[in-house]
Amino acid sequence: METKKLNFKGMTCPMPIMKTAIELKKAASGDVFEVVSDDAGFEPDVKAWCKETGNILASVTKSGSEITAVITKK
Secondary structure (H helix, E strand, C coil), X not given: CCEEEEECCCCCCCHHHHHHHHHHHCCCCCCEEEEEECCCCHHHHHHXXXXXXXXXXXXXXXXXXXXXXEEECC
């Protein structure tokens, strides 16, 4: 299965998590997304959102100002 890459750099809270939610709503169960944001609020937002929605947060990594989350749709 291909990982879908979503680049939300340059967007501020709450846009990265809102756009992530929109994309995952359109996806099939089991689809994997790599979401990149440079908004400092993205990490706590994505962790809370995955916990709330049941989507699987496989990893969150940081490189400089970039935060990358790998999410599998439930």
